[in-house]
Amino acid sequence: MCGVCGCGEGHSHSHDHEHSHDHHDHDHHHQHNAEHAHAPGLSQKRMVQIEQDILAKNNRYAAENRRYFGERGMLVLNLVSSPGSGKTTLLTETIIRLKGELDIAVIEGDQQTARDAERIRATGVAALQINTGKGCHLDAHRVGHALETLQPKNHSVLFIENVGNLVCPSAFDLGEAHKVVILSVTEGEDKPIKYPDMFHAADLMILNKTDLLPHLDFDSEQCIQYAKQVNPRIKILSLSAKTGEGMDSWLRWLKAELELQRIDYA
Amino acid sequence: MTNPLGADLHLPEGCMAGIAMHEMSLCESILQVLEQQAEVQQYNTVKTVWLEIGALAGVEIEALRFSFDIVVQGSLADHAHLEIIEVPGQAWCMPCSRNVVVQHLYDLCPHCGSHQLQVNSGDQMRIKELEVE
Numbered sequence: 001m002c003g004v005c006g007c008g009e010g011h012s013h014s015h016d017h018e019h020s021h022d023h024h025d026h027d028h029h030h031q032h033n034a035e036h037a038h039a040p041g042l043s044q045k046r047m048v049q050i051e052q053d054i055l056a057k058n059n060r061y062a063a064e065n066r067r068y069f070g071e072r073g074m075l076v077l078n079l080v081s082s083p084g085s086g087k088t089t090l091l092t093e094t095i096i097r098l099k100g101e102l103d104i105a106v107i108e109g110d111q112q113t114a115r116d117a118e119r120i121r122a123t124g125v126a127a128l129q130i131n132t133g134k135g136c137h138l139d140a141h142r143v144g145h146a147l148e149t150l151q152p153k154n155h156s157v158l159f160i161e162n163v164g165n166l167v168c169p170s171a172f173d174l175g176e177a178h179k180v181v182i183l184s185v186t187e188g189e190d191k192p193i194k195y196p197d198m199f200h201a202a203d204l205m206i207l208n209k210t211d212l213l214p215h216l217d218f219d220s221e222q223c224i225q226y227a228k229q230v231n232p233r234i235k236i237l238s239l240s241a242k243t244g245e246g247m248d249s250w251l252r253w254l255k256a257e258l259e260l261q262r263i264d265y266a
Numbered sequence: 267m268t269n270p271l272g273a274d275l276h277l278p279e280g281c282m283a284g285i286a287m288h289e290m291s292l293c294e295s296i297l298q299v300l301e302q303q304a305e306v307q308q309y310n311t312v313k314t315v316w317l318e319i320g321a322l323a324g325v326e327i328e329a330l331r332f333s334f335d336i337v338v339q340g341s342l343a344d345h346a347h348l349e350i351i352e353v354p355g356q357a358w359c360m361p362c363s364r365n366v367v368v369q370h371l372y373d374l375c376p377h378c379g380s381h382q383l384q385v386n387s388g389d390q391m392r393i394k395e396l397e398v399e
Contacts, residue, residue, distance in 0.1 A: 052303075193372040
């Protein structure tokens, strides 16, 4: 998988993380500078044109992942939200409804613990937990290595449950077909304009926990208007993963998207 | 939460310990590019880094400066100066059929009030050039 980084196959995730940060290189550069210190007054300063996207490295891994998914006709969804929006419950309820019909695998991203992966595995589906430690998002490199372990099947659905965070994951492409942003009605209808980057980057917004609406002052119309203000192309589904209300539309969306991935383009 | 900058810093949800993790990870990406380019372009130290940051890139400039100084400590860019070129946001308004200036992703067209805006500039985060030795 890692033709891009050259760090070899089958490495553990903790190793990958160290590798991707290249901290072991620092000393080398430092010593190098000291050895080649120039005589005072003889400045060797020069300008170097770079013109490189700050996220170019992540984007290269993401392109590699996207190629891998494309070759296998997989549907890959990057699920993003703030903590506590009900991502994992939505996932387990989705898996329970689809697992006899579709091949499904899950990558779980959290700063700590394997609790979410355990919840997914309890449904009988393969799940791999990535702990990002201090990191606030999954990156394409770690996802690439997770694929080596997970070995998802052709024409399968891969859910990547990102770290609960409405900021950083918006900038890090993982190679997914779509970012799906989940917003629960307990959060306040102005989230789309408070965290516009994520809603701008997502193709689908799921308004979750609609069973709680009678107990809240949440203004769904206003929330949808804010989301469309930030992203005129965003599609919106309202559902309750707990009661199952609205789940049918989500499952139909999912199957339609998978069908699109299965088309073998020339 | 204590703000290490003493300024009006908006800490994002999911951000920890008073330091904006988003800008921190962007700085780690910048350092990776500097280290990788050191071999290609044959330099040992970086003195100045010019970044082009769009108004719609979701980057808090002060947090970026703060994080940069921390991330480059002990690296080839230790004490490097950061120059930031801010690029205004621009979007194509569908009803008006022209480009308009926007400050935020949730802005409406300043002329017709439509939200049918397609961002076409100001979301970039690029390393433009370096002063090296």
